[in-house]
Amino acid sequence: MATFAIKSDKLVLPSGIDGFGYLLVEDGVFGRVVVDEPQGVRIVDRMGCWVAPGLVDTHIHGFMDHDVMDCDPAGVTAICEGLAKHGTTSWLATTLTASAQKTAEACASVREAVAAQAADPDFVGTKTQGIFLEGPFFTEEHKGAQNPRYLVDPSIELLEQWQEAAGGLIVKSALAPERKGAEDYIAAATSAGVRCAIGHCSATYGQAAASVLAGAKIVVHTFNGMADMGHREPGLVGCAMTSQGVYAELICDGLHVDPVACETLVRAKGWEHVVLVTDCLSCGGLPDGDYYIGELPIELRDGAAFLKEGGNFAGSVLTLDRAVRNVADWGIVTAEQAIRMATEVPARSCGIADRCGSILPGRAADLAVFDSDLRLVETYVDGRLVDA
Numbered sequence: 237m238a239t240f241a242i243k244s245d246k247l248v249l250p251s252g253i254d255g256f257g258y259l260l261v262e263d264g265v266f267g268r269v270v271v272d273e274p275q276g277v278r279i280v281d282r283m284g285c286w287v288a289p290g291l292v293d294t295h296i297h298g299f300m301d302h303d304v305m306d307c308d309p310a311g312v313t314a315i316c317e318g319l320a321k322h323g324t325t326s327w328l329a330t331t332l333t334a335s336a337q338k339t340a341e342a343c344a345s346v347r348e349a350v351a352a353q354a355a356d357p358d359f360v361g362t363k364t365q366g367i368f369l370e371g372p373f374f375t376e377e378h379k380g381a382q383n384p385r386y387l388v389d390p391s392i393e394l395l396e397q398w399q400e401a402a403g404g405l406i407v408k409s410a411l412a413p414e415r416k417g418a419e420d421y422i423a424a425a426t427s428a429g430v431r432c433a434i435g436h437c438s439a440t441y442g443q444a445a446a447s448v449l450a451g452a453k454i455v456v457h458t459f460n461g462m463a464d465m466g467h468r469e470p471g472l473v474g475c476a477m478t479s480q481g482v483y484a485e486l487i488c489d490g491l492h493v494d495p496v497a498c499e500t501l502v503r504a505k506g507w508e509h510v511v512l513v514t515d516c517l518s519c520g521g522l523p524d525g526d527y528y529i530g531e532l533p534i535e536l537r538d539g540a541a542f543l544k545e546g547g548n549f550a551g552s553v554l555t556l557d558r559a560v561r562n563v564a565d566w567g568i569v570t571a572e573q574a575i576r577m578a579t580e581v582p583a584r585s586c587g588i589a590d591r592c593g594s595i596l597p598g599r600a601a602d603l604a605v606f607d608s609d610l611r612l613v614e615t616y617v618d619g620r621l622v623d624a
Contacts, residue, residue: 266598289594294328309352323606373389413447456485487513488562514554
């Protein structure tokens with residue numbers, strides 16, 4: 237692969253913002269940052285632009301008419317190709333509540349897609365860093381768009397079956413704290429290297445806190461799929477705001493959560509523990525109309541997806557580059573902090589920070605470049621420019 241250097245005065249590095257430098261990219265991996273112009277290499281001038289790590293979406297179901305639950309390896313690859321055009325270079329392929337067999341098939345299809353991409357030298361797309369099991373261990377009241385037909389108590393045996401089908405790709409699993417056996421499941425899954433997230437529940441503060449003590453480290457799309465915070469019963473929202481070391485997912489499309497509530501969460505936790513996610517569905521990138529989420533019919537209108545039955549939110553059509561711009565435009569965080577909330581913070585939350593989320597020498601050169609208004613300019617995967 238060609239060697240080049242990106243010239244910028246806004247390099248988003250682990251140590252902070254580098255005021256000026258040349259970021260070397262050598263054979264698809266990051267090299268050093270140098271101040272003097274390197275000789276004998278192509279210079280890509282991005283002065284005035286934010287040169288950031290590729291974005292990391294740790295909660296996303298699909299894109300451009302493809303869904304993880306389609307159980308189609310080619311569809312997973314199509315998602316990867318589409319997301320890369322929006323600055324996302326790493327994702328967790330996210331399932332929905334379904335039958336045990338269907339979930340196993342979805343996990344297997346992701347495994348097959350990863351293998352096929354690795355064998356294809358021409359593939360340029362978002363990297364699948366693992367699988368997120370969003371369900372089926374939720375409760376009825378706050379199920380959201382999760383199919384109630386398949387809701388069950390947490391089962392480590394099921395997790396082991398799905399992990400075998402996935403070839404070890406499962407890195408994150410969500411459940412409701414009040415379900416029978418939740419704490420035992422969290423402890424066992426955590427010991428097996430799977431991060432546990434809590435959500436889609438009616439949990440009290442005490443039940444949520446017990447899950448955190450058992451090892452849960454993530455709250456699923458905070459505010460959505462859970463009881464409102466009350467002054468006598470803070471519930472899961474209160475637990476998310478006050479639990480140290482716990483990461484809180486947040487959908488910043490301006491529809492799922494009001495910007496004032498977003499700011500409240502960020503102020504309570506600090507941006508370092510708030511994870512920007514999209515929760516994007518297969519209808520992401522498509523026009524308004526009728527679609528499906530799993531077996532449930534939905535309607536996409538005015539930038540959001542709604543269940544046909546009941547009218548509740550079904551998920552978003554947000555892209556992570558837009559979420560970054562939103563949270564900065566709303567004045568909640570700085571541009572640098574917004575970028576980190578979509579790169580290094582999600583990577584840390586799911587235990588994948590050793591492979592994505594930061595610009596470090598020797599690591600794959602996955603980049604997202606933004607202009608001064610945080611609009612995406614271009615994406616690189618392994619040092620290769622992604623076609624717009």
